[in-house]
Amino acid sequence: MAENHAIDRYRRWYRELLRFYSKPHRERFAESMEQTFHDVCRERANDGHGLLGFVLWMFVETAAGILRENGGVGLAQFLRIVSPVAFFAVAIAAWVQMQNAIAVNIAAGLDNQLRQLFFQPPLPTRPDMAEVWLWTSGACFLCGVIAAWRLLRTSQRKRLA
Amino acid sequence: MANNQVHANGPLTPAVFHILLALSTQERHGYGIMKQVESDAQGKVKMGPGTLYGSLGRMIDAGLIRESAKKIDTKMDDERRVYYKITAVGQKALAAELRRYSEVVAIAAQLRLRPTS
Numbered sequence: 001m002a003e004n005h006a007i008d009r010y011r012r013w014y015r016e017l018l019r020f021y022s023k024p025h026r027e028r029f030a031e032s033m034e035q036t037f038h039d040v041c042r043e044r045a046n047d048g049h050g051l052l053g054f055v056l057w058m059f060v061e062t063a064a065g066i067l068r069e070n071g072g073v074g075l076a077q078f079l080r081i082v083s084p085v086a087f088f089a090v091a092i093a094a095w096v097q098m099q100n101a102i103a104v105n106i107a108a109g110l111d112n113q114l115r116q117l118f119f120q121p122p123l124p125t126r127p128d129m130a131e132v133w134l135w136t137s138g139a140c141f142l143c144g145v146i147a148a149w150r151l152l153r154t155s156q157r158k159r160l161a
Numbered sequence: 162m163a164n165n166q167v168h169a170n171g172p173l174t175p176a177v178f179h180i181l182l183a184l185s186t187q188e189r190h191g192y193g194i195m196k197q198v199e200s201d202a203q204g205k206v207k208m209g210p211g212t213l214y215g216s217l218g219r220m221i222d223a224g225l226i227r228e229s230a231k232k233i234d235t236k237m238d239d240e241r242r243v244y245y246k247i248t249a250v251g252q253k254a255l256a257a258e259l260r261r262y263s264e265v266v267a268i269a270a271q272l273r274l275r276p277t278s
Contacts (some may be wrong), residue, residue: 025218028218029214029217029218032190032191032214032242032243033191033210033214035190035191035192035240035242036190036191036192036195036210036213036214037210039192039237040192040195040210057209058209058210061209061210061211061212062209062210062211063211064211065209065210065211065212065214065215066211068211068215069215069218
């Protein structure tokens, strides 16, 4: 039951993604593509396989198809779109890592002052790598989505021009 | 239109070849083609809707396949689906591609080349 809701939600998102296709292609194939997407998701769910990774692959595959059908974007345009987004992702990752390291060191520093009073061994002052990875991958994913959206919009505009 | 057009007389792309092979025995809808391609390639080729429908569009334009009427697949649900059917041009293109493949295999055999595992 929960899977059906998830599949319906993914289908709605997929319908939104298909809007980036040119109008003739959309009129010709959008309904069939949506049906096929739904069929594949249902088959995966019935087989007891996870959906999220597979759905992500389908979205990326279809986004690549949209870029191909719309004639893609030039290298200069690609770099102009992707470079600031990549820079932003690296900046967020670095900022999170720095914040984490500072926060951990301050917390451990204060704690260690107290621990010294009671002759306890000091705490390690390494940042929590799991948290760093979580934030870094989250930032990269978000920036990837923004870059993909901008690439699709640019290719769509190029197609319409 | 994308610049990777399908030429009925020239070598076919792997996607177009697999789709023609899937349609060679019977007409199928999009999901049916995906399943058949996966089965023919023993799971080594996975085709998403982006590649599939992009190829189908170009193949229709090249006259290799055509759309047949919308039908309900009784094995699935009550949604009406577009079926695709291979044309005579498509059958010729598939035969020519298979001939090219067998010629390549024959040359490899003459050179005593064996596929390595």
